[in-house]
Amino acid sequence: MLTIKNLQAKIGEKQILNGINLEVKPGEVHAIMGPNGSGKSTLASVLAGREEYEVTGGEVSFEGKDLLEMAPEDRAREGVFLAFQYPVEIPGVSTINFMKTAVNQIREYRGQPTLDAVSFLGVMKEKMKLVEIDQALLNRALNEGFSGGEKKRNEIFQMAMLEPKLAVLDETDSGLDIDALKIVSNGVNKLRNKSNAVIVVTHYQRLLDYIVPDFVHVLYKGKIVKSGTKELALELEAKGYDWIKEEVSVL
Amino acid sequence: MSATVTDNNTTSELAALLDKQLVATAVDAALRKEAAIAFRTAGLPAAKAEEYRFTPVTRILEKQFTLSQPTPAGQASRINDYTLAGLEADTLVFINGVFSPADSSIQKTTDLTILPLQEALVSHTALVLKHLGQYADTAADAFTAWNTAAWTNGLFVHVPDNKIIERPIILYHLHDTSEGQVVTATRNLIVVGRNAEVTILEKYDSAGASPSFSNQVTEAVVAENAGLNLYSIQHDAGQRHQVGMTRIQQANYSRVNTFTFTLNGKLVRNNLQLVLDGEGIESHMYGLYLLTGDTLADNHTVVDHRKPNSFSNELYKGVMDGNARGVFNGKIYVRPQAQKTNAFQANRNILLSPTATVNTKPQLEIWADDVKCSHGCTSGQLDEEALFYLRARGIDKLSAQAMMLYAFAGEVLTNVKNPVVKEYLDNLISQRLHKNF
Ligand SMILES: Nc1ncnc2c1ncn2[C@@H]1O[C@H](COP(=O)(O)OP(=O)(O)OP(=O)(O)O)[C@@H](O)[C@H]1O
Ligand SMILES: [Mg+2]
Numbered sequence: 056m057l058t059i060k061n062l063q064a065k066i067g068e069k070q071i072l073n074g075i076n077l078e079v080k081p082g083e084v085h086a087i088m089g090p091n092g093s094g095k096s097t098l099a100s101v102l103a104g105r106e107e108y109e110v111t112g113g114e115v116s117f118e119g120k121d122l123l124e125m126a127p128e129d130r131a132r133e134g135v136f137l138a139f140q141y142p143v144e145i146p147g148v149s150t151i152n153f154m155k156t157a158v159n160q161i162r163e164y165r166g167q168p169t170l171d172a173v174s175f176l177g178v179m180k181e182k183m184k185l186v187e188i189d190q191a192l193l194n195r196a197l198n199e200g201f202s203g204g205e206k207k208r209n210e211i212f213q214m215a216m217l218e219p220k221l222a223v224l225d226e227t228d229s230g231l232d233i234d235a236l237k238i239v240s241n242g243v244n245k246l247r248n249k250s251n252a253v254i255v256v257t258h259y260q261r262l263l264d265y266i267v268p269d270f271v272h273v274l275y276k277g278k279i280v281k282s283g284t285k286e287l288a289l290e291l292e293a294k295g296y297d298w299i300k301e302e303v304s305v306l
Numbered sequence: 307m308s309a310t311v312t313d314n315n316t317t318s319e320l321a322a323l324l325d326k327q328l329v330a331t332a333v334d335a336a337l338r339k340e341a342a343i344a345f346r347t348a349g350l351p352a353a354k355a356e357e358y359r360f361t362p363v364t365r366i367l368e369k370q371f372t373l374s375q376p377t378p379a380g381q382a383s384r385i386n387d388y389t390l391a392g393l394e395a396d397t398l399v400f401i402n403g404v405f406s407p408a409d410s411s412i413q414k415t416t417d418l419t420i421l422p423l424q425e426a427l428v429s430h431t432a433l434v435l436k437h438l439g440q441y442a443d444t445a446a447d448a449f450t451a452w453n454t455a456a457w458t459n460g461l462f463v464h465v466p467d468n469k470i471i472e473r474p475i476i477l478y479h480l481h482d483t484s485e486g487q488v489v490t491a492t493r494n495l496i497v498v499g500r501n502a503e504v505t506i507l508e509k510y511d512s513a514g515a516s517p518s519f520s521n522q523v524t525e526a527v528v529a530e531n532a533g534l535n536l537y538s539i540q541h542d543a544g545q546r547h548q549v550g551m552t553r554i555q556q557a558n559y560s561r562v563n564t565f566t567f568t569l570n571g572k573l574v575r576n577n578l579q580l581v582l583d584g585e586g587i588e589s590h591m592y593g594l595y596l597l598t599g600d601t602l603a604d605n606h607t608v609v610d611h612r613k614p615n616s617f618s619n620e621l622y623k624g625v626m627d628g629n630a631r632g633v634f635n636g637k638i639y640v641r642p643q644a645q646k647t648n649a650f651q652a653n654r655n656i657l658l659s660p661t662a663t664v665n666t667k668p669q670l671e672i673w674a675d676d677v678k679c680s681h682g683c684t685s686g687q688l689d690e691e692a693l694f695y696l697r698a699r700g701i702d703k704l705s706a707q708a709m710m711l712y713a714f715a716g717e718v719l720t721n722v723k724n725p726v727v728k729e730y731l732d733n734l735i736s737q738r739l740h741k742n743f
Contacts, residue, residue: 103698107690131700143695147713156709157699164700196713213699 056081056252057102057122057221062113063277064101071097073277074113079221082249086263086288087256089274090296095256096140098274099225103137104130117221131157132164134220138210138227140256145197150209153197154179154216161217182215186242203230211239215246222246223254228262240265260292273299316368317448321346323373324455333427337439341454344444348451360633360665361575361604363449366547370517377402377489380482381513385409388478388511388541393726395474395507396420402482403458403490403520409478418471418504419464423493426462433464438495441525442553447577449549453523457493460524463506467499467529474505474724479522481546483514490519496526496534498560503533507727510571512542517572522550528560530584536564537727541734542571544599551577558584558613565722566622567731568595568603569738579608582644585615593622594718596738597630597662604633609651611644611674620651623718625711626662634666636681642673649677655685656714658707708739715739 057079064072071094079085087095101108102115104127115122122130145153158178159169170178183190188208198206207227214222224243228236243266247253255266263271263285271287272279275296280303281287291299324342332338350367351358358364367373380402389397398420399409405422412420419430426434444451461477481488498504512518528534540548548571554562568574580589595603609618624632634653655664668681688710696706715735722728 103694105694105698126703127694127697128700128702128706131698137698139695139698143689143692145689145692145695145710145713147716148696148709153696153699153701153709156705157696157701160702160705161700217699 056118058116060114062098062101062115063111064097064108065111066097066108070111071108071277072101075274075277075279077272077279079252079254081252083270084247084253084255084266084268086268086271086285087254087274088258088271088288088291093274094277095274096225097277099137099140099223099256102130102135102223103127128160129164131217131219132161136214136217136219136222138207138214138222138224140225140229142198142201142206142210144199144201146199148197150193150195150197151179154213157213158216179216182212185215185245186212187238188212204232204235207231208235208239211242215242218246220251221254222251223256225256226258227255228257228259236262237265260288263288275299275303316364316373317346317349320350320367320373320452324452327456333431334435334438338455341439341444341451345448345451345455348445348448350448357606358575360631361573361602363547363549363573363575366573367519371487371489371519373489375487377487378482378485379404380480380488381484385478385480387513388480388509390476390509390726390730393474393476393730395476397476397478398422398461399478399480400459400492401480402488403492405459413473417469418466419462420475421462423457423460423462423495426495430462430464433497434462434495437497437525437527439525441527441555441581442523442551447551449521450523450551453491453493453521453551457491457523460493460495461506462495463504464497465499465502465504465532468501469499470502471504474507474727477506477508479508479510479520481512481514481518481520481542483512483516483518483545485514487516488518491521493522494524496524498526498528498532498534500529501531502529505535505537505724507537507539509539510542510546510548512546515545517545517547519547520549522548524550524552526552526554528554528556528562530557531559532557533561534563535723536562537722538564538566538576539731540566540568540571540574544570544572546571547573549575549577551579553579553581555581556584556587556589559586560584561588563590563721564592565718566593566605568593568597569734571601571603573602575604575606577606579610580618581610581612582616582618583612585613587616587618589616589618590721591618591620591622592718592721593624594715595622595624595632596715596735597624597632598627600629602631602633606635608637609639609649611638611640611647611649614643614645614647616644617648618650621718622653623714624653624655624664625658625714626655626664627658629659629661631662632664632666634664634683635669636667637669638671638679638681640672640674640677640679645674645676647674647677647679649679651681653683654714656688656711657685658688704740708736711739712736
């Protein structure tokens, strides 16, 4: 589904990604871990098409198409979804209108009929249940004044609405309380099926208890320096990153 | 004002024209004559005149207009393209500055008086002369002097004490330049009695390719505990130049809301002056300008707090694209006796292109010591992070931009209380935003 080959990217003069390789197949869950500042969010942003980042080398193909060639909106329409580490507050833009526009533009792109107000609200109600998000929250301006946890829940609500093929969840667990973490993870799990895939970026094992990864990767200094199965996450939780940093410096 | 006297011929040409047009038998002949003299004395603003620093009105009159050329009559039939559908209102239509009774409709009622000002001058002479020219200062502004000397017609409204008028009054000012250059001077006088209330909307449109110029003056007197809602929708095709002066005199506990929407045009200069000559007054001035091409919109506002315990709030927002230019100048005066004044002002701008500009300047002059005043001016680009967030959800760039601009404009639009007017503006503005601005 997603093939990343030797991806390099910089922002301004700062080189951040230094040759990333990753293969994600339908049905898989990949976890990406790594110390602060190692480039995890940068990778997520580059996949989503953030223009501030300049891709300096490598390629990314998504279902056989060159992802890097596409505008951010087309990537979303093709089925890539990024749950932001820091969702943006957009005062004055109603969450419901925003979602309706997004859903319908995506449907149009895929050649599906657009939803009228009634059927849109029907879908919305159903997805709200999935992530147990309150209608009152969605009646407000997009993320404006939302608590940290509310923003994260809203991200997963949007994911549920857009039904992506590939979801990249950037530290969706941070800011969620213990119950919310369970609810949101359950939501993600319910959205999973054989034909979609998830990349979860996280610092903590706890999320991976709920969303169980097939593969765990460690990103360090803009490179994936170690990959393993879910046991790797447990090892990181126990030992931290020093041993990996040492391994890298030996190489 | 002495610095504004120009050495160009336009002032003297226009002054001579104003003199020539004076009619000795006019009811307001004395007023007009004085104004013509005031015009000659003040002169059109010179290129460096502080008040018109960014807005070269004089040069435009000089270069693009032949002032001696008569204004053609214009096509009345065109007005239907510009009206607000579905709005129950009394309407007055002015085509090229001339009142068009056939296109206007004024309901018969004893609740209030609505008349073309020329008619009112004859039928309500004492009331009109008591107020006409008493507020808009001919010595302070050459365009006001010109207008006072030469206005052709306009609106007269008198709302008697204690009458709350729900039905809005709409003025359509159409310039039809298909048969040549149009220059107009129109004049409104609004008198709102004690505890009374009224809503007036003016809409400016134009058709035809020749240049046009309108000089527009509105004087409004709002008595104790009365309310006035004044809307101006400026939506002209490319060639209209417009200089307007709206001067509102407020008494104790009166409430005024003004809305100035500049959505198109070539050059628009709006002077809006509120005199808060009483206590417990509440005034809101809202403005929204969406400019593209090479439109210039210049809003010069004055709020003059003359007595204690009043409140004024001003919010002007603008979006500039292409080579458009925005100008905002907001003066707040708080006189020595106007203690406990609350006066707020904000001007926020978004520049969509590198060649669009805005010049914004708050000017606070505060002589009282126990006051709360604040002002803030900002100009910047659309928030890139927010744009990306919307696009990352599958929304195309233009729609994402439109959503954000609509939200930006929404802060002004939300204060429009009349549902029909609100819907009309909503549609007009969102259509605009969804095109390439
Ligand atoms: N606009 C920018 N200008 C300069 N440096 C930047 C910019 N954006 C990101 N960086 C730097 O790029 C590096 C990688 O950042 P990134 O956000 O990808 O890290 P991360 O792995 O997601 O970290 P965290 O775990 O803290 O979320 C950091 O050193 C960061 O400071
Ligand atoms: Mg990060």
